[in-house]
């Protein structure tokens with residue numbers, strides 16, 4: 001629970017991460033949504049269990065907060081094996097990876113978050129480890145360097161990435177099962193909101209739960225976060241029971257609009273429309289105009305805007321769709337394009 005939550009609720013201190021952990025489903029059957037992924041994964045795990053073998057390596061791709069870490073934990077739990085967690089940015093050298101791999105126990109599940117951000121030499125070490133359960137430890141430098149092969153215990157790698165396109169082909173090919181996690185639909189998120197409300201002891205009516213779900217950008221982590229915000233609001237401004245009106249007022253206060261667009265989404269959209277006439281504009285230029293890193297705009301804001309039909313990625317840059325102008329209540333500029341072209345065929349994408 002954050003400082004702000006502590007002030008208003010007076011509950012025992014638990015940080016946001018602890019709440020996240022408490023809300024995570026622990027079994028595949030409790031994991032809501034992602035029907036196809038769940039079914040496919042269940043087959044991979046249960047057939048491996050039946051054969052008494054370690055399952056194939058699993059790659060989970062999808063945006064932030066869609067449940068990749070949760071699924072990795074569930075995989076370890078379903079297999080009854082320990083889970084080791086590390087991340088791409090923590091592996092700066094091949095030696096960092098060797099240290100992790102050489103201490104894995106038989107059948108252990110290794111969760112490698114943000115796998116696309118791992119250092120290149122480590123990536124090459126991982127190829128061999130995934131395929132042959134072996135690493136080559138290089139001793140010495142220059143012409144006298146020698147590679148000493150070291151066997152490691154069979155393990156299952158669960159890699160997670162928000163940018164599957166950035167993974168080199170040889171790495172992607174070594175995963176026996178690749179799951180793409182998509183945004184959740186509002187009905188699934190509503191179940192998640194009600195489940196979390198039950199676990200957190202939040203009293204919420206069905207229409208309010210549906211409203212929170214609808215405004216959660218298709219993302220369970222956001223659904224859980226918004227639930228806590230409306231809970232705060234209901235506790236401070238009313239008797240703690242979350243009604244539809246209270247939920248709406250709270251979400252408006254936290255600048256989540258009626259379609260679930262948050263401050264960053266709206267800033268990106270507004271910049272695209274008002275500073276670049278609807279595009280096309282390159283990702284970096286767009287990101288600078290809202291004071292964010294290109295990766296944040298690309299990974300956090302854009303997928304939802306694309307999904308909502310408000311923004312399109314084209315080879316020449318990002319463009320706003322007609323729905324984007326309507327969404328912000330703006331009129332598209334009425335300048336005719338050259339020789340039958342559209343108005344927005346102007347700026348080449350230099351990113």
Ligand SMILES: Nc1ncnc2c1ncn2[C@@H]1O[C@H](COP(=O)(O)OP(=O)(O)OP(=O)(O)O)[C@@H](O)[C@H]1O
Pocket residue numbers: 019020021023024025030031032033063064065066067068069070071113162192220221224
């Ligand atoms: N299918 C689901 N059912 C119920 N709750 C879920 C589900 N998926 C995710 N959650 C909840 O959403 C929160 C975020 O999930 P998680 O940390 O697994 O996402 P992630 O994809 O690993 O995010 P990131 O890429 O940012 O690390 C968790 O606390 C979990 O409670």
